[in-house]
Amino acid sequence: MAKIEVRNLSKIFGKRTKPALEMLKEKKSKDEILKETGLTVGVNRATFDVNEAEVFVIMGLSGSGKSTLVRLLNRLIDPTEGQIQIDGDDLAKMDDSALREVRRKKMSMVFQKFGLFPFRTIVSNVEYGLEVQGMPKEERRQKALESLKLVGLEGYEDQYPDQLSGGMQQRVGLARALANDPDVLLMDEAFSALDPLIRKDMQDELLDLQASMQKTIIFITHDLDEALRIGDRIMIMKDGAIVQIGTPEDILMHPADDYVARFVEDVDRSKVYTAEHIMTRPETVNAEKDGPRVALQRMRDANISSVYVVNRSRELQGIVHAPDIADAVKREERDITPYLQNEVPTCSLDTPMHDLFEMTSSSTVPIAVTSESGKLEGIVIRSKILSALSGKEVNSVE
């Protein structure tokens, strides 16, 4: 079952929102509604599920409604219409005290500009969520220190936020959110205010933490590279409405419309594609069956100077080169095994394209892609990498 189910969630800013809501149902656009009613549509009938323990990225440019949407999820902004079910309870209908209970126990939030309390020490910042629950001082201090340790800020507990760098301040923000041990973590552009290198470190660390914590994380960003890097699934928004929801690959390979297509145009594909996406079907010879003549004929037909050798179950044995085989044919030998060379470049199905670059440039033969059992799945040739980089079609992967 989904952890969070959002149904027809809308936010319209302003007074007398009824007519604007009707117009939304008639599928009128944000601009039309602004023109006719003077009201701004923040979120337009959003419907989606977030699964337990996944990193769900909501992406869009500024003004797309992503920050409004995340604030609707914990009701920092009250929705105009719709449901937000968390574990089956509708957050939109909760009274203040039930809502407070959810905010204290189930959901916490990390902010773009950190939202730390400047007059409190680091540890007392982290304690805040526990303090408002009325947890005894000893106990909450203990939990806060554990949480700080988790984000690598041991020893900084008595400093003040303005004594820390941006990256460290956001670690405090993360520690504060984790101290409550929530099921759901809302992260609003959490890394956008950080330097690119620090941002990458924080992304890695979040993924490391997530591997052990298994929280449900809703991550807002305007950066597609970030979304592709950390998202299990990505939801793209435009003008308050959802344009597409899918895995990073879905988004890259099957953009729902021109808007998404233009979005993904500039993405660094080398980080997304793996060997599986760009490999081609190889010419092979079967060492147990085919002799030198067959091997030479195959190479001539395919106009290549070497060919990979497999056994009956298509396990990679090695490679043979045309000059050697030609010699063997002259000597009328029947077996190619003596000419087999075992030194071949190999990679696995999920090797990122980024790493394949270097391998192809230092190798004269194509790279063999093998499965875990050693089966030859395909080969990667340099020209295919280049065409994938330039945005050409690649293999679809189940």
Added chain:
Amino acid sequence: MSETIYDWFDAILDFLPRLPVGTWAENFVDWLRNAEGFEFIFEGIRNSVGWTTGVLNSFFGLIPPIVLILILTVIGYMLVRKTGKFGLPILIFFGLLFIESIDYWDDLILTLSLVITATLISVIIGVPAGIWMAKNDVVRNIVTPILDFMQTMPAFVYLIPAVAFFSIGIVPGVIASVIFAMPPTVRLTNLGIRQVPKETIEASDAFGSTSNQKLFKVQLPMAKVTIMAGVNQTIMLALSMVVIAAMIGTDGIGRQVYYAVGRNDMAMGFEAGISLVILAIILDRLTQALNPEKRQA
């Protein structure tokens, strides 16, 4: 030709009735004074204000001047110990010693009692009022013009109803000072709370704070520096009222200034005036030293 136009204008203005706002104000004050049930309110205010100033005055009076000077100097030293601005304890020590040496000590502690009482009342009323303004736009829209009125109405005018309700002496002096001096505390409390960054408020809400927790754990601590600046202004304005309050029989250094003007006595005027200046600078620097440096978010 032009004369006829002016005649026309005059004729139009002749029709304008004179609004008797002055009489209305007078009637209102009279009504409030004589109305059944209000008496005990004014009686209560008179007694509690009189009691507070009395207690403060006799407390300061009990301590020998040199001891009080030393205590205040030590307090000043403690406040600036970390920042290293040792001008404050030096100023307190020599400034107060000077006032004692020219025999203004009794007037000084009376004036100090008045200023402290007026400031206390201003803070007790002003800070909650400022909080209410910050939380409610309607309240802000109503209170802002009232504060403008309180601050721009010439301070002398407050003496009239103050005397009407509280007769003469130190109590009406305190009341007039409160009305004149309170607005900065209210305004800056409101401003301080409204200036807390939006994300900080959101963070407080997102972790499930009640609105009281938000106020006391986040908004007030973050507004503290601004609120203290308002209290500092209130103290300065209360001090500026002491001379005006002398006109309705409030004792203290202010009365010496008032007498000196009446007698055209330059020497007395200068001595009383410089004593007030010294007290003002000490109070100003003391309250500023109380205010910690603001931490950035």
